[in-house]
Amino acid sequence: MRSKFFKIIIFVCILAVIGIFYALKQYNKPHDNIRVSKPEMVMASGELIKAFEKDEITATRLYTEKIIQVTGVISDIQTSDDSGIITLKDNGSESSVICHLESGEELKRLNLQLGQKITLKGKCSGFLLDVIMIRCVLINERNE
Structure with missing residues (x-):
């Protein structure tokens, strides 16, 4: 029982770290360079x-x-x-x-x-x- 609880906690922590990494990556994503970008x-x-x-x-x-x-x-x-x-x-x-x-x-x-x-x-x-x-x-x- 205790082993199963720790596995769930570890899984949730891993998901949280992945979510934080993704959010930081999107937040720090550079803007498109409009001057050199081809218009759509x-x-x-x-x-x-x-x-x-x-x-x-x-x-x-x-x-x-x-x-x-x-x-x-x-x-x-x-x-x-x-x-x-x-x-x-x-x-x-x-x-x-x-x-x-x-x-x-x-x-x-x-x-x-x-x-x-x-x-x-x-x-x-x-x-x-x-x-x-x-x-x-x-x-x-x-x-x-």
Whole structure:
């Protein structure tokens, strides 16, 4: 009886150690390098907005946590602490794509202007009346 109890205690301890090791490994996992990562999808800002407005559940499943390259026209530029926020607006919608820039992108942001067409690559984090993209990097600057 006592031997069986000790085996159970040892088994539970081993499972706890494995669980702690796994949790620490996931917590310390490095972020994807957005700049060198290949985008999983390439689209216009209007397409991304329309996908979320049409069927938010399906779009969340398709786009959330994916690296997306999006092209659109700048409607707003803001600074927040050490990084910037660029908003890409679609004329056919009240929503927009809000791109939170990766730190280190603020120097490039100084050359941007409202109405300028640009391409950004970042990780989609969902839809809250606007499509939210995080850790974005500027791919190109085009004056069109």
